[in-house]
Amino acid sequence: MKYRSAIVPFLLSTTLMTAAFAADVPEGTQLAADQTFTYRVLDEFSSFDPQVVEDVNGSEVVRDLFEGLYNQNADGEIVPGVALSHTVSEDNMTYTFTLRDDAKWSDGKPVTASDFVYAWQRAVDPELASPYAWYMELMSIQNGAAIIAGEKPITDLGVSAPDDHTLVVQLSQPLPYFAKMVTHATTFPAPKWAIEEHGQEWTRPGNIVSNGAYVLTEHVPKERSVRERNEMYWDNDKTVLERVVTLVIGDEAQGLTRWRAGEVDKTDIPSGQFPTLKEEFPDQAYALPRLCNYYMTFNLKDGPEPFQDARVRQALSYALDRDVIVERVLQGGQFPAYTFTPGATDGFEVPEVDYANMTQAERDAKAKELLAAAGYGPDGDTLSFTYLYNTSESHQQIAIVASQMWKQKLGVDVTLENQEWKVFLETRGNQNFELARGAWCGDYNEASTFLDLLTSQSGYNDGKYSNARVDELMAEAKSSQDTNPLYFEVEEILSQDMPVIPIYHASINMMLSDQIKGWPVNNVEQNWYAKDLYKVAE
Amino acid sequence: MFNYTLRRLLTVIPTLLVLIVFSFYLMRLAPGGPFTSEKPLPPAVMQNVLERYGMDQPLYVQLWTYIKNIVFHFDFGPSFAQKDRTVNDVIVQGFPVTLTYGFWSAVFVLVLGIPLGIIAALRHNSIWDYTMTGLAIFSQIFPNFVLAPILVLLFTLSWGLLPGGGWNGGQWEYIVMPAIALGTSYMAGVARLTRGSMLEVLNAPFILTARAKGLPERVIIWRHALKPALLPTLTYMGPVFVYMITGSVFIDVFFSTGGIGQDFIDGAYSRDYSMLLGLAILYSLLTFTLNLMLDLMYAWIDPKVRSSL
Numbered sequence: 112m113k114y115r116s117a118i119v120p121f122l123l124s125t126t127l128m129t130a131a132f133a134a135d136v137p138e139g140t141q142l143a144a145d146q147t148f149t150y151r152v153l154d155e156f157s158s159f160d161p162q163v164v165e166d167v168n169g170s171e172v173v174r175d176l177f178e179g180l181y182n183q184n185a186d187g188e189i190v191p192g193v194a195l196s197h198t199v200s201e202d203n204m205t206y207t208f209t210l211r212d213d214a215k216w217s218d219g220k221p222v223t224a225s226d227f228v229y230a231w232q233r234a235v236d237p238e239l240a241s242p243y244a245w246y247m248e249l250m251s252i253q254n255g256a257a258i259i260a261g262e263k264p265i266t267d268l269g270v271s272a273p274d275d276h277t278l279v280v281q282l283s284q285p286l287p288y289f290a291k292m293v294t295h296a297t298t299f300p301a302p303k304w305a306i307e308e309h310g311q312e313w314t315r316p317g318n319i320v321s322n323g324a325y326v327l328t329e330h331v332p333k334e335r336s337v338r339e340r341n342e343m344y345w346d347n348d349k350t351v352l353e354r355v356v357t358l359v360i361g362d363e364a365q366g367l368t369r370w371r372a373g374e375v376d377k378t379d380i381p382s383g384q385f386p387t388l389k390e391e392f393p394d395q396a397y398a399l400p401r402l403c404n405y406y407m408t409f410n411l412k413d414g415p416e417p418f419q420d421a422r423v424r425q426a427l428s429y430a431l432d433r434d435v436i437v438e439r440v441l442q443g444g445q446f447p448a449y450t451f452t453p454g455a456t457d458g459f460e461v462p463e464v465d466y467a468n469m470t471q472a473e474r475d476a477k478a479k480e481l482l483a484a485a486g487y488g489p490d491g492d493t494l495s496f497t498y499l500y501n502t503s504e505s506h507q508q509i510a511i512v513a514s515q516m517w518k519q520k521l522g523v524d525v526t527l528e529n530q531e532w533k534v535f536l537e538t539r540g541n542q543n544f545e546l547a548r549g550a551w552c553g554d555y556n557e558a559s560t561f562l563d564l565l566t567s568q569s570g571y572n573d574g575k576y577s578n579a580r581v582d583e584l585m586a587e588a589k590s591s592q593d594t595n596p597l598y599f600e601v602e603e604i605l606s607q608d609m610p611v612i613p614i615y616h617a618s619i620n621m622m623l624s625d626q627i628k629g630w631p632v633n634n635v636e637q638n639w640y641a642k643d644l645y646k647v648a649e
Numbered sequence: 650m651f652n653y654t655l656r657r658l659l660t661v662i663p664t665l666l667v668l669i670v671f672s673f674y675l676m677r678l679a680p681g682g683p684f685t686s687e688k689p690l691p692p693a694v695m696q697n698v699l700e701r702y703g704m705d706q707p708l709y710v711q712l713w714t715y716i717k718n719i720v721f722h723f724d725f726g727p728s729f730a731q732k733d734r735t736v737n738d739v740i741v742q743g744f745p746v747t748l749t750y751g752f753w754s755a756v757f758v759l760v761l762g763i764p765l766g767i768i769a770a771l772r773h774n775s776i777w778d779y780t781m782t783g784l785a786i787f788s789q790i791f792p793n794f795v796l797a798p799i800l801v802l803l804f805t806l807s808w809g810l811l812p813g814g815g816w817n818g819g820q821w822e823y824i825v826m827p828a829i830a831l832g833t834s835y836m837a838g839v840a841r842l843t844r845g846s847m848l849e850v851l852n853a854p855f856i857l858t859a860r861a862k863g864l865p866e867r868v869i870i871w872r873h874a875l876k877p878a879l880l881p882t883l884t885y886m887g888p889v890f891v892y893m894i895t896g897s898v899f900i901d902v903f904f905s906t907g908g909i910g911q912d913f914i915d916g917a918y919s920r921d922y923s924m925l926l927g928l929a930i931l932y933s934l935l936t937f938t939l940n941l942m943l944d945l946m947y948a949w950i951d952p953k954v955r956s957s958l
Binding site: 159 | 679680681682684685686687688689690691693694696697698700701702730731732733734738739742743798801802805806809812813814815816901902903904905906907908911912915918919920
């Protein structure tokens with residue numbers, strides 16, 4: 112017995128309205144003669160190999176070069192890619208995807224289900240040793256973990272192709288958001304013949320075979336890459352942009368200068384410059400919500416004794432005026448955070464945690480009260496600790512402001528310590544800190560990508576917070592159809608236990624030329640596809 | 650001379666070995682590794698990654714494998730940060746870029762610096778001299794990270810004459826600003842050095858003799874004064890030239906040239922061990938080669954040096 116998942120009627124309806132997820136050019140629009148979109152990236156890409164790529168910029172390119180089972184639309188919802196629809200078994204453990212029959216590789220070969228099987232096996236293959244193998248583990252594909260650990264052969268992975276257009280995925284546990292996860296680059300198909308022919312060099316222009324809307328035609332590492340329309344792409348008729356060029360510009364200010372000079376259509380905004388640029392270019396400066404948070408984590412394992420007292424942790428959290436940090440220090444359209452999960456997360460409604468509704472004056476008063484009750488403050492001992500962050504101007508600004516707020520409001524002595532990035536990660540990962548900076552970006556658009564971080568068994572739980580009820584609720588959420596009440600309770604517990612101090616939910620700041628249209632401003636993962644964009648005449 | 654060159658060449662091997670061993674262990678002393686990230690890898694995944702790159706082996710085995718691969722296969726290993734490429738790929742692509750703009754920058758330094766210095770010396774204490782000295786000091790206080798944005802503001806934003814960055818296969822308009830930004834303060838140095846030593850040489854007894862013999866001034870300058878006057882400049886230019894062609898991090902990042910200067914710094918931050926080592930070897934080989942060439946040039950210019958080789 113199988114039933115169609117809730118998404119299927121939606122998917123079927125979008126299949127009929129294909130125009131809704133390709134470049135949607137309104138009638139009468141005068142398109143630019145040169146349909147080239149040029150944008151700045153900070154750094155050279157880690158890879159163009161879907162199973163190997165790790166960085167955000169690399170994934171952007173890979174999303175254009177390859178197409179997975181599903182894509183995201185302008186709102187971040189899933190829409191058909193190579194797969195038209197899927198069904199889910201009653202126990203929520205088997206997903207059967209139906210693939211379109213007109214999808215082709217850039218060399219003209221048809222895209223088949225076995226290309227996905229090959230790719231997914233490749234992703235967990237210890238021989239390829241992709242750092243992103245963990246994503247396949249996260250997807251709970253049957254035997255994924257055992258294959259990565261070298262205990263089973265890759266052919267045991269819970270994915271099969273009964274025929275060319277059917278892909279069956281077997282999970283090891285139900286995962287309500289599984290279908291959302293197949294928009295990720297790691298799950299994209301891979302051309303076995305090209306990889307076998309060219310080995311590690313298969314992603315170079317000329318060697319690469321891809322099934323997305325674009326093909327890679329030029330790549331000068333650390334300087335530029337060019338991708339051009341893929342004539343073989345099944346929806347090529349609707350692609351408008353002919354060429355997409357990336358320029359590696361390591362210096363943010365220089366990126367902005369070159370945007371002003373018209374050399375790039377899109378660049379990031381250097382920190383602190385958003386307000387002035389917004390004034391100067393109201394239609395071209397953007398601050399969009401982003402699926403990332405920023406927090407401070409208490410070391411609950413080896414940290415100072417006072418941190419074991421939840422009242423101390425709460426007091427420190429309450430005393431931080433997030434509005435000041437967001438509006439005066441960062442000035443980039445970030446959102447003050449009182450929950451760990453960003454409000455922009457799909458399906459997540461921000462719960463009403465107590466301290467979010469207080470005024471800052473009330474929070475400050477409460478903070479003093481809590482700290483005094485714990486035996487610190489003017490009438491008790493002086494609380495002192497070290498705050499650790501990685502070397503960066505904006506982290507430093509936040510650290511200084513926070514330590515000043517604590518000092519003035521609570522009389523707390525904070526020593527600030529900064530470390531180079533990798534040293535910092537090592538120190539924090541080994542619990543050699545007292546209070547440390549943290550930030551997390553969602554791997555998929557669902558609250559568990561954040562909240563799982565604070566479960567006892569999470570490898571990312573640097574503060575070693577452990578609450579049996581949180582673990583229980585998060586485990587329950589994996590198979591629940593209605594997760595919001597569970598996530599609410601977790602956030603509620605977090606606001607009481609305060610193992611981390613949420614500071615803000617991030618935004619992405621960019622300058623985007625007003626000639627470029629179709630940008631998915633509402634997609635909080637900022638997963639954009641060049642095939643959905645177009646360039647209008649000046 | 651031949652024996653001397655041979656002797657110098659033979660010292661390269663032990664020097665390089667010491668350099669490799671030291672750098673190898675020093676790098677590993679820094680906390681963190683190439684695969685340390687905000688999202689730590691699960692242990693099984695980490696194990697696979699380490700195995701793939703042979704990093705699960707004891708350090709001395711890794712070092713031995715590294716040296717063996719260089720000697721027998723001329724393979725400097727994979728890049729951990731740019732996973733589709735090897736260190737050889739990175740050098741083959743990036744070095745010609747830095748070599749090109751470094752070369753043109755050196756040309757700019759010499760072609761402008763030396764004549765300026767000579768003119769100032771010949772017109773000692775004249776308006777020429779003061780202008781040149783002022784210009785030199787002015788240029789010297791402009792480090793490249795100040796000069797580069799100014800150049801871009803003028804040539805790109807205001808006048809729209811040159812592209813703000815990129816390389817585009819090394820077309821001239823992409824080379825101009827990196828070469829000037831990199832070279833200006835050195836050009837000033839060369840001008841001042843040349844002026845100083847030229848003045849000294851012009852006051853030397855053998856120039857007096859030449860003048861007494863009634864040689865024309867042109868011959869005195871070109872045939873007798875120039876060669877000795879250039880010695881300090883040569884000494885100065887040796888290390889500067891190495892610095893220029895091995896790429897400046899700032900120039901690479903700012904002008905997005907794609908040169909290798911930036912790889913060295915990126916390699917350090919990302920703990921891209923093989924990249925760092927590969928570049929360290931390249932840099933030391935270049936330093937060595939250029940120093941040797943410099944010494945041979947000394948010998949050509951200065952008979953005293955020649956006889957002592």
